[in-house]
Amino acid sequence: MAQNREREETSYAASATSNATLSVRWVQGFPKQDVHFINEDTICYPSGNYVIFINIETKKKTVLQCINGIVGVVATNIPYEVVAFSDRKLKPNIYIYNFPGLTRRTKLKGNILLDYTLLAFSYCGTYLASYSSLPEFELALWNWESNVILCKKSQPGLDVSQLSFNPMNWRQLCLSSPSTVNVWTIERSNQEHYIKAKSVKLPLEDGTSVNETDVLFPHSLPKDPIYGPVLPLSAIAGLVGEEAETFRPKDDLYPLLHPTMHCWTPSSDLYVGCEEGHLLLINGETLKVTVLQKTEDTTQSDEPHHISPVTLVYQKDGVFASGIEGSVYSFIIKDSSYKVENFLETEGPVEHLTFSPSYKMLLILTEKGSVCIYTFGEKPTIEKVLDACDGKFLAFDFITPGTKYFMTLTRSGEICVWCLEDCTCESKIYLNTPSTALACSPSSHSAVVGTMDGYVYFLDVQEVDSLGVVHKAFLSKSAVQHLSFDQRGIFLFVGSSEGNIFIINAIPSSSFQILGFVEVSKDILQISTVSLLDVDVVQVMVLSLLPEAAKNRVELFTVPQTLPKVSESFTDERGKLKEELIHTYRYEMEHTLSSAVLDFQSNQIYGFCNQAPYICSYLLPEKEHTEVCILKPHQKVQSKHYGTGMLYLSSHGLWLITIAKCGILCIRDINTLETFARCRSHSHQAHGIQSIRISMDGQGILVNGKDDGTLVYLKWKRSGGNFANESIDHFQHLLTFLSKTIAQENYYLNSPRVSMDLGNDFEHSDSSQEELVTADSKKEIPWLQRKSQEAVEKEIKMFSHKRKEIKRGIKELAKTVLNMMEENDKLDDIAKLEQQEFGLDLEELERLHDESEEEVAKIRKDAEMYNLAKSYLTEVIKEECWNAMAVKGRALKCFHIPYVVENFPMKGRPSEELKELKKVLQQKKIEAECLKLRKDISEVQSAVSLVKKRHEEDDEEEEDEEKISRDSMLPNYLLGSLSTDFGVDTSLLSSQLELHSREEKINQIILLKDIIYKVKTAFNNEFDAAYKQKEFEITRVTERNVRIREIISDLELEETVWQPEFEDCEKPERTLVVEDHEITAQKHVSPWQKAKAELISPYETERWLHSQGLDVRARALMDMMGGVLEVKKEDILRMVIPQPAFMAKADALWTEEERKQFKEYEKKVKELNEERDKYRKSLETELKKLQNAIQESTQSFDEHLKRLFERRVKAEMVVNQEELKISNLVFSLLLDEELTSREIFLNNYLVRKQEEKNKTSEAIRKSREDLEAFKEHYDNLMAEDKVLDRSFKKEFSEIPSHQVDILYKLFKRRPRIHKQKTHSEAASNVPFGERPGSAKLNKDTFAHLMKAMDELDNINNMPEGLDPSVWEHFCATRRAKVENEHKVKQKATGLVEMMAFLRKRVEDDEQVQREIEKVFRELVLLQEEKVKFQLDLTIQILLKQGQVELENFQLILEYSDAILINKTIIEDLNSVIRTQGQKKVASMMESKEVHKGIYQIEWEHKKMEMEMEDLNQKAWDIQMLFLSRERQKYLSEPNYEGLINIQIGIMEQTIAVIDKTHKKNVENCKKLLKKLEKFNNQKDVANYTLSCHLREELVAVSERKDICNAIGTQLTFEKIVKERYKNTVQQQKLTNISKQQAEQISVLQAEVERLRMKTFPALVQM
DSSP states (O other): OBOOOOHHHHHTSBOSSOBOEEEEEEEEOOOSSOOEESSSSEEEEEETTEEEEEETTTOOEEEEEOTTSSEEEEEEETTTTEEEEEEOSSSOEEEEEETTTOOEEEEEEOOOSSOEEEEEEOSSSSEEEEEEOTTTOEEEEEETTTTEEEEEEEOTTOOOOEEEEETTEEEEEEEEOSSOEEEEEEEEETTEEEEEEEEOOOOBTTSOOOOOOOSSSOSOOOOOSSSOOOOOHHHHTTOOSGGGGSOOOGGGOOOBOOEEEEEEOTTSOEEEEETTSOEEEEOTTTOOEEEEEEOOOTTOTTSOSOOOOSEEEEETTEEEEEOTTSEEEEEEEETTEEEEEEEEEOSSOEEEEEEOTTSSEEEEEETTSOEEEEEOSSSOEEEEEEOOOSSSEEEEEEOTTSSSEEEEEETTSEEEEEETTTOOEEEEEEOOSOEEEEEEOSSSSEEEEEETTSEEEEEEOSSTTSOEEEEEEEOOSSOEEEEEEOTTSOEEEEEETTSEEEEEEOOGGGTSOEEEEEEOOSEEEEEEEEOOTTOSEEEEEEEEEETTTTEEEEEEEEEETTTTTSHHHHBOTTSBBOHHHHTOEEEEESSOEEEEEEOTTSSEEEEEESSSSEEEEEEOOSSOOSSOEEEOEEEEEEOOOOSOEEEEEOTTSOEEEEEETTOEEEEEETTTOOEEEEEEOSOGGGTOEEEEEEOTTSSEEEEEESSSOOEEEEEEEEOOTHHHHHHHHHHHHHHHHHHHHHHHHHHHHHSTTOSOOOOOOSTTHHHHOOOSSOOOSSOOOOHHHHHHHHHHHHHHHHTHHHHHHHHHHHHHHHHHHHHHHHHHHTSOTTTOOOGGGGOOOHHHHHHHHHHHHHHHHHHHHHHHHHHHHHHHHHHHHHIIIIITEEEOOOEEEOSSSOOEEEOOOEEOOOHHHHHHHHHHHHHHHHHHHHHHHHHHHHHHHTOSOHHHHHHHHHHHHHHHHHHHHHHHHSOOGGGOSOGGGGTOOOTTSOOGGGOOSHHHHHHHHHHHHHHHHHHHHHHHHHHHHHHHHHHHHHHHHHHHHHHHHHHHHHHTOOOOOOOOOOOTTTSGGGGGSOOGGGOOSOOOOOHHHHHHHHHHHHHHHHHHHHHHHHOHHHHHHHHHHTTOSSOOGGGGGGOOOOOOGGGGSOGGGOOHHHHHHHHHHHHHHHHHHHHHHHHHHHHHHHHHHHHHHHHHHHHHHHHHHHHHHHHHHHHHHHHHHHHHHHHHHHHHHHHHHHHHHHHHHHHHHHHHHHHHHHHHHHHHHHHHHHHHHHHHHHHHHHHHHHHHHHTHHHHTTTSOHHHHHHHHHHHHOOOOOOOOOTTHHHHHHOTTOSOOOOHHHHHHHHHHHHHHHHHHTSGGGSOTTOOHHHHHHHHHHHHHHHHHHHHHHHHHHHHHHHHHHHHHHHHHHHHHHHHHHHHHHHHHHHHHHHHHHHHSOOOOOOOOTTSSOOGGGOOOOOOTTOOOOOHHHHHHHHHHHHHHHHHHHHHHHHHHHHHHHHHHHHHHHHHHHHHHHHHHHHHHHHHTSOOOHHHHHHHHOTTHHHHHHHHHHHHHHHHHHHHHHHHHHHHHHHHHHHHHHHHHHHHHHHHHHHHHHHHHHHHHHHHHHHHHHHHOSHHHHHHHHHHHHHHHHHHHHHHHHHHHHHHHHHHHHHHHHHHHHHHSOOOOOO
16 A cells, blocks of 8 residues: 655654654545546545545455545546546645556646646547636646646636547547537647637527527628618627627527536547436537437336436447436437436436446446446346445444454444454444444443434444344433443443433443433533543543633533442432532633543543644642632643644543544643654545544554545554553553453343344345334333433322312312303404413413514514515605605696696706706807807908908898897707797707717707706796796685685575685695595504503593683673674674564553554664665675686686696697607617727727737648658658668678578568457457557557567578678668658658648638638628718708698608708808898988988087086186195095005015014024023933932931041031131121122112113103
8 A cells, every 4th residue: 555644744753752653554435426447457436535446356445645635536547557636735736646556657737726626538648638627717638648738728617527538539528517518629730739629509408409690790680771780789788809709688598408428439429418308419520419319118117208317428339327316227329319228226326337448347336425336248247346334424433342343323323333454344234313423332342322312222243243232222302412431331421412411331231221410511522531440430521612601611520330339329309410429520711622531640631722723731629619610721732733623532541642623633642742643644625533533452543534534544553662562551451351341241232131132134234124213102201301200200199189289279260261261252352362361371371472472573573674665665766756856746737627737847957967068068159159260260361451341240240140149039940849939049059960970969969958958947937837826816716715605604505615726736745744634544552652641631621621610701701792792794694683572462462662662673673674685785796706706817827727738738849859859869879889889899809810810820830830840850761761771782782692682572571460369359348449549559569569570580580591690780770670660650640640730720720811801891891881870860850730741641761862951051042132132221221321410410519518618617616626635645646556555565565574573583482492491401411410419429428427426526526617617707708798799789780770861762742
């Protein structure tokens, strides 16, 4: 087995203490990619970091390790027996190894950044094709023998799924993806290689072909004579680059077939299988696609209708295909149809099919990873070479003692027993339940498996070929996560996902009794145990994660060995172990750990840090504690790993094994944590190592990858002295200790007391295995729940009497509830409660309440979101259609006739549009001024006399202005609209006949939009005026209706008052406001609002009653006089004269006085009635007058609105006319852009083709040079060959002529090379027959020829009588001749190749030249179309109604025989005639005006004389005025203001000088301040220095004082007295001197004061 180690690994191979290395013994993995034959007897496939080779006959495995991590793609070359594979690192390489030597042949380095996805060897030659995915998508052709890239090509975005060489022609490659099939052709010229791709046009999904049109140069496009040329879709889309060559609109894209797999045929054709079930035949030369038709066989009813091939392989009469159903089908192909037959049924879906080199065997790879070999012959056989497990290895462990067998577990519950020597599978058993963990017992030949549903299965593994489940325990409903035996196999610790640690007696004789459980944190990371031989307790450490605190917790407890005997006293009623008896301690770490183990001394914990690359050790405190203790690292060592890792301890506790995501396994000394062995078994690309197991003797290590599914067995290649001896000694000691227990427990396992035995045969495990989980009539209860039920039953027995009382109360409560339910049924539906409301289960009620609350909250949230969405939509619509409108859309209706007039809704004009408009207007004005100046200049140059021309210019200017004003008022039919009727200025618009350039059209569009805006604005102003008028009319009608209602009420008429109102269309803003009467739903009042209203209502009622009670005066006035103090005239109709009281008596009983009163009463009544009639008539007259006024005003408004309606129709017509002109201009601009895009694309396409032409021309030139050089070499070889032939007789002229003739015959004789017929049977099976010769085959043929030449050169073939030296010379000459002939043949073949290559290049060059000529023709046609389009304008003419008559309303769109005359020609003629007439009239008027001028001049002369007299009088008055000096100066000075300005300037200069001086002084002060600050700082430093010196002097003084005290004080006193005397004398002298100086200073000061007063100016009062 070949292995290559990295530098990093070898650097750790040796340690200071030992020299130990690990080697890979075997690798177990199942193929995830295709499996390849490397020769007739060996297959290979990648798995993780390894390439595994399997001998089909002996099943022997050989492993090749990739030095740079995980293996990428693999390919094999059968003739050369080499294997190529890529690694998956950054900038990957391709490695090529020999087989079976497994030595590296070469290493290919490319420029690929990420990964190679496909590799393929050619069937002949030393060619290797590679394809890379993102980001290069590069196809490269290698000569792997010489380690060079021959050629490469990139295809961005194309993700290829299959790559294959043509077996009959190495110059053809096929690359297929799920959407395309490309055939690549390799062309060779001497040593140069070129690669070129051709894409296959796939049919549609239904199998029909696609009729594609030429996208670049379509010839079937229709011609439109009115709207210009019709261009390709790419030009319409505006594409000018390479994307225009393949552009297709969405409607023209149809779903095509999706290829899944392809294979080559001997005729160089391709069979392609499609996802839709079709089989395609593609011609290798023309790439023509034929959809093969399937012939149905009525006899086979179970045949699938459509087969989507997953893989295809060619056979002689068709192809073998595999589908997703798990069958292999044979497609018998004949002509253009095929027949499907079932060839083979497999155990699962087939992923890959391939033939052996001799086509005697068919390899079948299933989806699961199993490999089967189907052998053809008279009795076909199928053999399973590799039986894959059902998924990745989830867990594994050594079977005690760990030297022969081990077990593996998959997630689906498949358990396998493997031989440790060669990894052959001994037996299997299926649990048929999702499994999680596996562990083997050290104390017996049993194993335990944990499942997702909480079961624990115990297996008997004494007989490895017949496994059986002996016991199962249902612990809890949570999944089993961890299984761990202690080192002596006394206890089994089971960790569940709920955070429970179950302790089970691991001895089978105890029937695996469950002893209890311990509660820990939920997220259990690892369980570590310590069980030493001389200790009667088991130390257990549990590492868990606290997600809420992002910390780890370590819980440590002790389990005594005698726990099975005293388990009842150690546990409570529910099976939980008492913490005070098992001594539970809890710890937390500063760092987050991913793994931790407990050392064998139980005083230290080793942890693998999660977020830092360290391994730490933590010392456990010796003192007992009850609370959580924080542990700090005692020792910290770099792990040399990256990613999260795990820690494991060896069986003797002296080795600490670390693994991580990097894929490196390290074995460390437990004391120093130094690494003494290191091995890279997996790669970080597959997320490293998942788990490991070390055997009890420490000699073997099983390592499992996380994602690659590879299991690696490591053995010590060199063990390090004491380390190995300690491990083996501990193993022997432990095995001796456990041997007796193992024998006893194995005897118990063999006894009939086993509760369950489901052993099965390995060969029939797939078909005859029964499910272990049987459908029991009674549901099984977990142990944890059962213990809880037992505790509950015990409590029930204790409190049975109380239970009866509670039942009695419940019955009474049930009766009450039934009565309530009956009453509830009688209530209304609104008040009725639901049935569930009467439930007495508080938890159920709470749950229902919570559900209802959640439902209400959900409905409320949905309603809120719905309302929010509607509100948002409302705001968007309102913002877009209302707020954004500068003029809101509204309508006006007539009062009496059905007329509706709408205004023009208008948005505000953006600033960009206004800027563009301003720019265009400015440009138009400039153009007009320039035109006017040009006209003036031309007129000046043609003038005869200057004076006369001036008069004519003045006259012409006046005429031009009048003409312009007249032209703007005249109807212009070429204008194309009636916009002038709305007072819009159209003088800046360009003529429709002059719009040729793009800029003119854009400016015209901007001006037309401005005209539309002005027309709409003009109409909207009229509309606003009408709207205000209607508001005024409605207001006036409302005011009159007030009086009408009063009159109607006074007259007591039953007439209705007509009250006009604005409708919603007239006031649309009312629709945005919701009134209260529009809401039909009842307003929701919250409970707190109800309570507030109930609380306030009594106070409101009381306040209202109180206010009513205080208004006594108003109630009295209302009762006595109707609420008024005097009677108004309007109340006369309601006035009633009260009858006298005596009228109740009979007439005969009246007195005289009463009769007089009655007459007065009748008189008053008569007068009142007369007043009433007069007032009634006046009211009726007023009523009619008001009604007539309302009618007249509203009718006049209706007439005005009718005229406005006509105006609206005309405005809309104008807007449509202008918009039609804009649309025509926009269409012309769009067509112009399309023509420009088409022209740019053709130019770009022409440039690309010219570049391609240059390349092809260069290729032709280079090919011709190479061909000439090669031909010259070939001619030289031919000449040499002829020279050898001709000079033969000259070289042997010394010997007799008959011998020369014999030698010449022998010289011409060539050996016959007999073809080997040993492989004739194999050749008959191979459908491809004899393939073209390769370089290797040519070399072999030449070697056979030289070998045959050796036989001819034998001395036995020498003619008689010939000298041996001559014979040797003859043999050398003949050999040289043969070698030269061989070279000539090779050169002739190369010459033919180069000539074909040159011919192909010439054809390509001619094809490119034809395409260039085609582009030139297309450009010429396009330019002609563009010029024609620019000159052929579309104009809009406004014609009067009745001016054009059409028969049968047939509109003629072509006016080829019509002439359009510009109106300006006729208008210019009319203007000339009009000008001449005006000149004649002007001359007549001039003579008339002369006479008027004479009288006017005389009157002006008199007027001037009178003005002269007035001025003389004013001058005299001015002379008599009083003038001051200032006034004189003002009058005399000619430039008085200039003088004032000069003075002001002088003052400003003075101020500036003063300001400048002030600033300079300020700067000087600042500088002085800075100097003072600097001086101050220096003084501070000096003071600080003096203070330091002072301190030192004080110290010195104190020292001297001490010295003086020591010597004596008498001398010191005398010195002090003398010094004081001197100081006193000196002070007295200084005092005298200071007094004298003070007197002198006072005298000097008096003198200074006198002198100062002498020089001070004196101010004398005037």
